[in-house]
Amino acid sequence: xxxxxxxxxxxxxxxxxxxxxxxxxxxxxxxxxxxxxxxxxxxxxxxxxxxxxxxxxxxxxxxxxxxxxxxxxxxxxxxxxxxxxxxxxxxxxxxxxxxxxxxxxxxxxxxxxxx
Amino acid sequence: xxxxxxxxxxxxxxxxxxxxxxxxxxxxxxxxxxxxxxxxxxxxxxxxxxxxxxxxxxxxxxxxxxxxxxxxxxxxxxxxxxxxxxxxxxxxxxxxxxxxxxxxxxxxxxxxxx
Numbered sequence: 001x002x003x004x005x006x007x008x009x010x011x012x013x014x015x016x017x018x019x020x021x022x023x024x025x026x027x028x029x030x031x032x033x034x035x036x037x038x039x040x041x042x043x044x045x046x047x048x049x050x051x052x053x054x055x056x057x058x059x060x061x062x063x064x065x066x067x068x069x070x071x072x073x074x075x076x077x078x079x080x081x082x083x084x085x086x087x088x089x090x091x092x093x094x095x096x097x098x099x100x101x102x103x104x105x106x107x108x109x110x111x112x113x114x115x
Numbered sequence: 116x117x118x119x120x121x122x123x124x125x126x127x128x129x130x131x132x133x134x135x136x137x138x139x140x141x142x143x144x145x146x147x148x149x150x151x152x153x154x155x156x157x158x159x160x161x162x163x164x165x166x167x168x169x170x171x172x173x174x175x176x177x178x179x180x181x182x183x184x185x186x187x188x189x190x191x192x193x194x195x196x197x198x199x200x201x202x203x204x205x206x207x208x209x210x211x212x213x214x215x216x217x218x219x220x221x222x223x224x225x226x227x228x229x
Contacts, residue, residue, distance in 0.1 A: 033216060043204065043219035056214045091159065098215045100147035100208045101166050106159040 002026065004107035006092050012113045013082055021077040021110045025094030032075050033095075033104060034067060038088035046090075049075060050098050082114045117142045121205050121220030128195055128227050136190040136223045138179075138205035146207040148172075148181050148188040149217070153202045162190075162203070195227045 005024045013019050025032050034046040045059040049069040060066070064083075069075040079086055089111050093104035122137040140148065150162040150172070163172030168183035177192045188205060205220040 031215075033214075035217070042221045043206075043217075045216040045218070048214040048216055050214070056212065056216070058212075059216070093159075093217075095215075098213070100145070100210055100215055102215070103149065103161050103164055104217060105161075106151075108158040 004092055004094055004105050006090075006107040006110050008110060009108065010111045010113075012115060015084060015114055016081055018078065018080045019082055019112065021079075021090050021112070023075045023077070023092030023094075023107060025073065025075070025092070026105055027073075029094035029096055029105075030072065031095045031098045031102070031104075032069055033093045034075070034077050035091045035093065036088045037091055037109070041088075043091075046077070048098075079112075082112075084114050087112055087114045117146065117207060117209050117211070117218050119205050119207055119218055119220040121223055124202075124222070124224040126223060126225045128225070130197055130227055130229055131194045132227075134190070134192040134195045134199075134225070136203055136205075136225070138188045138190065138220055140186050140188065140205075140207050142186070142207055142209070144210040146210055147215075148179070149206045149208065150177070150179055150188070150190050151204045151206060151219075153204065153222075155201070159204065195225070197227045197229050200225055200227045 032049040048056040064080045067077045089109040092107045095102040147166040149164045163174040165172040165181035171180045206217040208215045
């Protein structure tokens with residue numbers, strides 16, 4: 001079946017611009033996660049959505065970052081006023097539910113380069 | 116807080132050599148443990164997992180045993196192939212937050228030479 005998809009695969013933007021990154025999780029998966037993979041910080045958690053519950057935003061690095069999940073499916077991560085330190089690969093993952101027995105399935109990522 | 120410590124890479128081996136990549140963790144509660152692999156130019160793929168102490172995860176010749184007494188989840192393979200060249204990530208699923216978000220190790224790059 002279809003896996004997690006993300007778009008765009010690559011994004012180059014100028015410092016100060018806003019960007020939107022999209023994630024389509026696996027159909028039927030209620031839990032959705034965003035992570036960031038960067039050279040300096042490794043893989044770090046950003047935000048989590050589960051059904052209609054309030055998201056866990058504890059990993060967002062600044063208030064320039066926000067995300068939403070519409071209809072319990074597609075999610076969009078928005079970065080406002082991008083900075084060079086935002087350059088990274090942004091990964092989306094989904095799982096059937098939130099629980100230790102459920103593995104997360106990762107998308108291919110969006111490589112963001114801020115010039 | 117919860118954390119994962121993974122051996123530094125890169126690890127370079129000859130084909131058919133034995134592989135061990137060390138992973139230890141610090142956790143409150145009872146996390147599930149995972150190994151993910153990232154092949155060049157590809158996304159993260161689950162390699163194996165273990166959800167409780169003494170469980171052994173295995174896949175594609177790789178194995179790892181959840182050792183609560185040593186808080187470890189070392190990855191092993193008896194005979195590596197060139198196609199195993201990739202970056203390997205150890206991760207735990209954090210049960211304390213209610214989100215079960217992953218906490219990852221820094222990754223270990225493996226290069227297998229023919």
